[in-house]
Amino acid sequence: MLRLNITRICLTLLPFVILLLWLGLRPDKNAERLNSYSSPKSLTDRLAYDNSSKETPDFNPNHKIVFPLVFPIKGMKFDIIKNIPDSRLPGAARLYRGANATHIGVDLYTGKCGLEVVSPASGWIISISPFEEFPDSRTRDSILKITEKAGFTPEPVLSNLHGISVVVFHGWNDAGEGFYSRLSHLERLSSNFKVGDFVNRGQILGYVGATGTSAQFKTGKEKESGCHLHFEWHVLKDGKDTVLGLKESDFNAKRNLYLQLFSP
Numbered sequence: 273m274l275r276l277n278i279t280r281i282c283l284t285l286l287p288f289v290i291l292l293l294w295l296g297l298r299p300d301k302n303a304e305r306l307n308s309y310s311s312p313k314s315l316t317d318r319l320a321y322d323n324s325s326k327e328t329p330d331f332n333p334n335h336k337i338v339f340p341l342v343f344p345i346k347g348m349k350f351d352i353i354k355n356i357p358d359s360r361l362p363g364a365a366r367l368y369r370g371a372n373a374t375h376i377g378v379d380l381y382t383g384k385c386g387l388e389v390v391s392p393a394s395g396w397i398i399s400i401s402p403f404e405e406f407p408d409s410r411t412r413d414s415i416l417k418i419t420e421k422a423g424f425t426p427e428p429v430l431s432n433l434h435g436i437s438v439v440v441f442h443g444w445n446d447a448g449e450g451f452y453s454r455l456s457h458l459e460r461l462s463s464n465f466k467v468g469d470f471v472n473r474g475q476i477l478g479y480v481g482a483t484g485t486s487a488q489f490k491t492g493k494e495k496e497s498g499c500h501l502h503f504e505w506h507v508l509k510d511g512k513d514t515v516l517g518l519k520e521s522d523f524n525a526k527r528n529l530y531l532q533l534f535s536p
């Protein structure tokens with residue numbers, strides 16, 4: 273009698289045991305989903321928390337730019353440009369890169385790393401330099417000796433000095449001028465996006481850092497004080513690529529040009 277009951281209980285439980293086994297052995301849907309995120313996918317999908325539009329437009333090389341630009345560091349006001357020292361503007365000397373080397377961006381110092389860096393206008397990512405392994409400070413110094421001797425900064429050296437860097441193409445205005453921005457020294461990129469992805473105006477691209485600079489080898493306060501965004505604004509016109517404000521000899525004129533970019 274007792275044996276019969278045990279058999280009956282076992283038979284009643286059998287479907288549940290099978291169900292539990294199946295639940296335990298079936299492929300993990302969550303894991304599958306996570307894996308699929310590491311494969312190339314649209315940036316707007318992966319940055320859903322940015323409230324990006326669902327559609328990822330195809331790369332449109334004729335895209336129209338929209339001014340004014342959004343200041344590329346979230347939470348900072350664009351009028352800090354009024355007080356940027358000359359040495360952090362385009363055209364300032366960069367003697368450590370050779371006698372004729374000049375700075376071709378605006379250095380926006382933040383006092384700490386990690387602030388959000390956003391795209392100043394919508395557009396397409398056209399270049400990413402994600403240095404995985406930076407040289408140690410001795411190697412960096414040796415690389416810089418090449419520029420001293422050459423008298424200018426060869427492209428691969430410059431690319432090394434930019435650290436983690438993103439370039440976004442923002443389109444054209446009615447006068448036929450094209451625009452792109454470069455955002456450099458990022459601590460890290462916001463996502464595993466790829467060249468060709470569309471980004472919205474104000475969309476987070478990464479975080480302020482010190483990569484590619486001498487500050488990246490420092491620790492604590494010294495590193496924090498070296499954290500900045502190197503922002504370049506390029507204008508394509510008449511077959512030339514020029515950097516806004518590079519040619520102006522007056523540094524106040526340079527500041528005004530950059531203030532105009534962001535002024536409503």
Ligand SMILES: [Zn+2]
Binds near residue numbers: 375377379501502503
């Ligand atoms: Zn710079």
